[in-house]
Every structure is written in C-alpha cells, then in structure tokens.
Amino acid sequence: MANVDQNEALFERAQKTIPGGVNSPVRAFRQVGGTPRFVAKAKGPYFWDANEKRYIDLIMSWGPMIVGHANPEVVAAVQKAAETSFSYGAPTEGEIELAERICALMPSVEQVRMVSSGTEATMSALRLARGFTGRDLIIKFEGCYHGHADSLLVKAGSGLLTFADSTQNAPSSGGVPQDLVKHTLVLPYNDVAAIEEVFKKQGDQIAAVIIEPIAGNMNLIKPSKEFLTAIRSLTSKYGAVLIYDEVMTGFRVALGGAQSLQGVTPDLTCLGKVMGGGMPMAAFGGKKEIMSKLAPLGNVYQAGTLSGNPVAVAAGLKTLEIISREGFYECLTGQTEKLMAGLKAAADRNNIPFAVDSEGGMFGFYFTNEVPTSFEAVTKSNIDAFKKFFHLMLDEGVYLAPSAYEAGFTSIAHDNAVLDEIIAAAENSFKKL
Ligand code: PMP
Numbered sequence: 001m002a003n004v005d006q007n008e009a010l011f012e013r014a015q016k017t018i019p020g021g022v023n024s025p026v027r028a029f030r031q032v033g034g035t036p037r038f039v040a041k042a043k044g045p046y047f048w049d050a051n052e053k054r055y056i057d058l059i060m061s062w063g064p065m066i067v068g069h070a071n072p073e074v075v076a077a078v079q080k081a082a083e084t085s086f087s088y089g090a091p092t093e094g095e096i097e098l099a100e101r102i103c104a105l106m107p108s109v110e111q112v113r114m115v116s117s118g119t120e121a122t123m124s125a126l127r128l129a130r131g132f133t134g135r136d137l138i139i140k141f142e143g144c145y146h147g148h149a150d151s152l153l154v155k156a157g158s159g160l161l162t163f164a165d166s167t168q169n170a171p172s173s174g175g176v177p178q179d180l181v182k183h184t185l186v187l188p189y190n191d192v193a194a195i196e197e198v199f200k201k202q203g204d205q206i207a208a209v210i211i212e213p214i215a216g217n218m219n220l221i222k223p224s225k226e227f228l229t230a231i232r233s234l235t236s237k238y239g240a241v242l243i244y245d246e247v248m249t250g251f252r253v254a255l256g257g258a259q260s261l262q263g264v265t266p267d268l269t270c271l272g273k274v275m276g277g278g279m280p281m282a283a284f285g286g287k288k289e290i291m292s293k294l295a296p297l298g299n300v301y302q303a304g305t306l307s308g309n310p311v312a313v314a315a316g317l318k319t320l321e322i323i324s325r326e327g328f329y330e331c332l333t334g335q336t337e338k339l340m341a342g343l344k345a346a347a348d349r350n351n352i353p354f355a356v357d358s359e360g361g362m363f364g365f366y367f368t369n370e371v372p373t374s375f376e377a378v379t380k381s382n383i384d385a386f387k388k389f390f391h392l393m394l395d396e397g398v399y400l401a402p403s404a405y406e407a408g409f410t411s412i413a414h415d416n417a418v419l420d421e422i423i424a425a426a427e428n429s430f431k432k433l
Contacts, residue, residue, distance in 0.1 A: 116312075131298070246258060
C-alpha cells in the first residue's frame with residue numbers, strides 16, 4: 001500500500017538516530033504491531049500522516065487537545081506569547097493568572113507549583129509528601145501509571161499477604177535500584193481490604209498514597225466509592241498525604257477533575273496534559289500547609305529552568321478559558337457517551353462481546369462482557385480482538401490508542417458527523433473481526 005510507504009520510510013530513518021524510532025515507547029506500535037503513523041499536521045478532530053491520509057484522532061496527544069487540534073484561539077494566544085521571547089527564567093504575570101485559575105477550578109488546590117511534565121509533577125509531589133511527613137514509604141496501585149520516576153516504576157509482589165512485604169516488589173524497568181523499590185508498596189486497585197491491612201501494619205511509616213482517581217493507564221477503570229472513602233479515611237487517620245494524580249483526568253473528565261465528581265478531597269493533586277493545552281506544562285498543588293514546605297519557603301527542593309514557561313502558560317490559560325465556557329462539558333460528555341453507545345450497538349449487532357465506559361471526554365472500551373474494575377480483569381479481556389480491531393479501524397481512518405491498556409480521548413471538535421464516521425468504521429471493522 002503506497003499509503004504506508006512514507007510512514008515506513010520515516011520509521012526506518014528514525015530508528016537510525018532515535019532508539020526504537022520514537023521519543024516515547026507506546027508510539028512505536030509494539031503492542032499491536034505495524035508501522036507508526038508519522039503525523040504531518042492536525043486540525044480539529046483530525047490528523048494527516050506522512051502520506052496525507054486523514055485519520056480521526058481518538059488519542060488527542062494522550063489527552064491534552066480537548067479543544068481540538070490547532071484551535072484558532074489557542075494558536076493566536078501562543079503566537080502572541082512567542083513574539084515576546086519563549087522563556088525568561090524569571091516570573092511572569094501569566095503564571096499567577098494560571099495559578100489563580102487552577103486554584104479557582106479545583107478548590108482543594110490552595111497553592112500550585114508549575115513544572116514541565118506529568119512525571120515531574122508526581123515525582124515532586126512524592127518528595128514533598130515525604131519531606132512533609134518525614135516518612136519514606138509510599139503506596140501505589142497496580143495498573144496506575146504516574147510517570148517514569150524511579151520509585152513509581154514498581155510492580156506488585158504476588159499474593160495479598162506479601163503486598164506489605166516490599167522485598168517482594170520488583171522494579172518494572174531496568175536501572176531502578178532495589179533499594180528504592182523497597183519504599184514502594186503496590187496494592188490492587190479497588191481492594192479495600194488490602195489497603196486496610198497495610199495501614200494496620202505500617203500506617204505510621206506511610207508518607208503518601210498516590211492514585212489515579214479514575215485510572216486511564218490500564219484502559220479506563222473507575223474506583224468504587226468505598227475504595228476512595230477508605231483511602232481518604234486511612235490517610236487522614238495515620239497522617240499520610242493523599243495524592244491524586246489527575247495528570248490525565250484533570251480538566252478532562254470534568255471542569256473540576258475527578259475529585260469534583262467523587263466527593264473525596266485529596267491533600268495534593270498532580271496536573272498535566274489539558275492544563276498546558278498541548279504544550280510541555282504540568283503542575284502539582286494542594287494544601288498550603290504542605291506546599292509551604294517547598295523551596296524557597298521550606299527545605300524540600302524542587303526547581304526547573306523552563307517551569308512556568310510563558311508560551312506554555314499562554315496555551316494553558318486559553319485552553320482553561322475555553323473549557324470554562326458554559327455548556328462545554330455537557331457537550332463533551334454527551335458526545336463521548338453517544339460515541340460509546342454507538343460502538344456498543346455496532347458490536348452487539350455483530351455479536352461481539354464488548355463493554356464501554358466513559359467520563360467526560362475520556363473513554364474505555366473492552367472486548368469482554370462487563371466493564372472491568374481491576375488491572376487483572378482488564379488482562380482477561382480479549383486482547384487479540386483488540387489488536388485486530390485497532391488495525392481495521394486504522395485502515396478505516398480512525399486512530400485509536402495502540403494498546404488495549406490505554407484510555408481514549410475525545411475533543412469538543414468531535415461533532416456528530418465525526419462520531420457517525422467512527423461508528424460506521426467500527427461497524428465495518430466488527431464485521432471483519
Ligand atoms: N500521571 C498520569 C496519570 C499519566 O497518565 C501520565 C502520562 N500519561 C503521567 C503521570 C506522566 O506524564 P508525562 O508523560 O507528562 O510525564
């Protein structure tokens with residue numbers, strides 16, 4: 001197919017100077033096979049690859065592009081900011097405006113520090129939690145991804161009783177010292193008994209619990225109310241810091257993030273993706289009492305040459321302004337639900353076991369009969385069917401995340417005509433499965 005040739009040529013060329021040909025692993029299509037599409041340009045809900053083939057984008061840069069690619073208002077804001085230099089390494093008024101807007105939209109965030117990536121946000125929030133509590137241990141949950149800082153790249157040991165035994169943990173990446181891993185406990189998502197047991201045994205040593213309040217890195221998995229409530233009451237009781245990693249869900253599932261939907265308030269929140277409108281921008285924030293331990297006020301060090309970058313701030317501010325307009329989330333949520341209902345109906349017509357879920361502009365679909373509630377359950381869905389479906393949809397011009405363990409993302413530019421096209425593509429694909 002001539003269409004794939006340019007992508008193949010670029011992929012071959014890329015692999016000579018870039019490890020694996022990509023600057024972030026999942027882009028390499030390793031889980032689904034085939035050649036990554038090299039993007040030439042994008043607009044609204046679409047991007048065009050190196051062969052000028054058009055795709056409907058259902059990744060949207062893994063979340064940030066909630067107002068559509070190359071949104072004219074955001075482009076204008078970025079152009080204006082760029083005209084007065086790209087970076088100063090000194091504070092600007094724009095950073096204050098962005099901080100004020102974030103604090104207003106997310107009331108649990110009393111103060112916020114800007115960084116350049118989600119990884120930096122979670123890594124810094126953990127250091128802060130450790131500095132604040134004077135403790136080392138952290139708890140994370142299986143299937144949640146919080147960026148690639150050493151202490152977060154840890155797998156669970158097996159069996160509930162060994163969960164609290166950190167010598168059973170193995171790093172899930174080379175280059176991560178066992179010595180660091182021993183401070184990270186990994187528990188199953190949605191398992192109240194497991195976290196109760198760990199706190200009972202080691203509660204006074206736990207600095208922080210970090211969680212995706214709606215998980216988007218093992219497909220889309222929602223927490224139960226009991227699970228979140230238990231985490232909140234245990235962390236409060238034992239003086240541990242509750243960190244919500246809303247890098248993905250913040251400003252994506254609702255204007256106030258997942259925390260505005262679930263009735264549980266974290267101590268610290270990590271943000272990224274949407275808040276930078278597609279520019280390298282992220283943040284962490286929360287209770288003033290904790291945030292004041294950060295340098296230059298406190299002794300927890302954290303810094304960044306490009307932190308609060310003025311061009312990224314301009315993109316973020318304009319994006320947050322657009323999503324704050326009346327009706328934005330009603331529309332986004334409605335369109336996403338409509339898409340999911342369309343996919344489900346198409347699967348049903350073709351007798352394919354299929355389940356769907358969504359929240360705001362974030363969705364999950366699963367080749368199984370029921371919506372999963374844990375990482376283990378996701379691994380039991382039909383991954384082979386997903387891989388085939390992925391390629392059939394790609395041929396149809398619909399770009400899904402190249403992994404069954406990722407959530408999907410819509411934007412306000414995904415209008416009815418776009419949804420109809422996706423659903424028709426899915427119908428054709430299901431027929432061929
Ligand atoms: N936390 C979550 C929940 C994420 O989904 C991601 C990235 N997908 C990160 C942290 C890391 O962000 P970044 O890739 O910007 O470092």
